Amino acid sequence: MSDLGKFLQARRARVNPEDVGLREDARRRVPGLRREELALLAGVSVDYYTRLEQGRAKHPSDQVLDAVARALGLDGTTRAHLHRLAGNARLSPLQAGAGVRPSLQAMLEAVEAFPALIMNHRQDVLASNRMARLLYGGFGWDLEAGPNFVRLLFDDDSRAHFPDWEACTQENAAQLRKMAALFPDDPAMLSLIGELSVAHRYFAELWARAEVRDCNIGSVRFDHPMVGLLELYKEQFRVADGSGQMLVTLTAAPGTDDHDRLRLLGSDR
Template sequence: MTPDATETRKTEIHKLEDVVDLGKFLQARRARVNPGDVGLREDARRRVPGLRREELALLAGVSVDYYTRLEQGRAKHPSDQVLDAVARALRLDETTRAHLHRLAGNSRLSPMQASAGVRPSLQTMLAAIDGFPALIMNHRQDVLASNRLARLLYGGFGWDLEANPNFVRLLFDDDSREFFPDWESVCSWETVAQLRKMAALFPDDTAMTGLIGELSVRHRFFAELWARAEVKDCNIGSVRFDHPMVGLLELYKDQFRVADGSGQMLVTLTASPGTDDYDKLALLGGAG
């Protein structure tokens, strides 16, 4: 194994620990809490960002020893009450609080089993969608299938959806910034936050681990975003495209998760009839 390959493998192993390790998640989130925001005096002598362990323990109402054991993985089966108190101290939202419980093994959700194939019924549904872009992705955001308008939309950027690419890899290619006006503030941040959530749901997926390790090595900004330990559902929201054929285009994204535990989702990009964006989609469809 070459030195570069060895280093990449070490990074992949580290990222796997980052995905499934409760302590590493707590450390990352603790470092993000501003002491002044939770009523503590900001001390210029602080050597590391965020809260100290004893400060977080105080805010959560647990002993410093217990919280230290929790971060070090020595506190087995923490109660829901303790985890909720820690979540409040860390100022976690509902999605991230659920992620914390999942890492601690307190979630009612069992790890999911990925499925590589798209069910025929989903293929039929996708083929019937004609007036707006639609695609099916898995939990790693590999494009499994797409309709004609989706291929035309992304094909304008040189992306070949029929080759089943990984959307995260495409997004972090340097050239993708010019296609998405909100690349840094919306696209990349939300994509990484969703990837982290799915990585915890599929902890045994070595392909997911490899993807995270690869992107962390290749893209510094991805590594920085991953280190923030954000967890997010990105089921709805608008996405702006700067398309070479029709110009600026704002579409509304919906993600519909397939309720079979496969991690697959149907993603649609729509515009309201009578708007410029709707007309641009029609123009794009007619040009293809």
């Protein structure tokens, strides 16, 4: 039996028939639901569900997997695991709306020496520390208002602040495409892509290239009005809860001019 079949069988055995509106049957020989009962609850044929559990149903649809997940009472994390076992790497749109956990917020606030922020899969800024607000505040970006980073970056005014603006926009568009594929049912993502495509011809051209990238590491150059040219090393850390959130840090090696400029920026109180 496949891993998917073993998982479905194990989860099926954990469901109390009475909890899902089925009468207890004295002749029941195994715990949990029978295959035909789960198929009924999920709204699929018994034959199809049997083939799914036996690994003979290839490429089950998102709708079928979600229906089975609902019948089994799976939470968001377990539902995403079911999709992965079935060969579908998408993430649940319910997970996409998660807020910043208090522990992540506390960690962000503890970072004082360099800019750090948390963004979601659409690159909406969910939280930021003081250094990040000082860095981007020099461009007139109010991070506390929760702006969308891609929307800000494609604004014509941002060209003056990013010497490598074209490379930055190409990376961000390619990363946005990857996340759009992972969260295909997020209407806010679709709306953002449509808005940017209409408002910015250059974004539409980049989107048409269909490039996909992971932009987890690299350097970013800023032309900051207070401290001048600043090159910082970027790291993106994915939050391991399926939410699509990421912690972004911007650092400079001690002893470098960039590190000194960061310290100068941070001294502005």
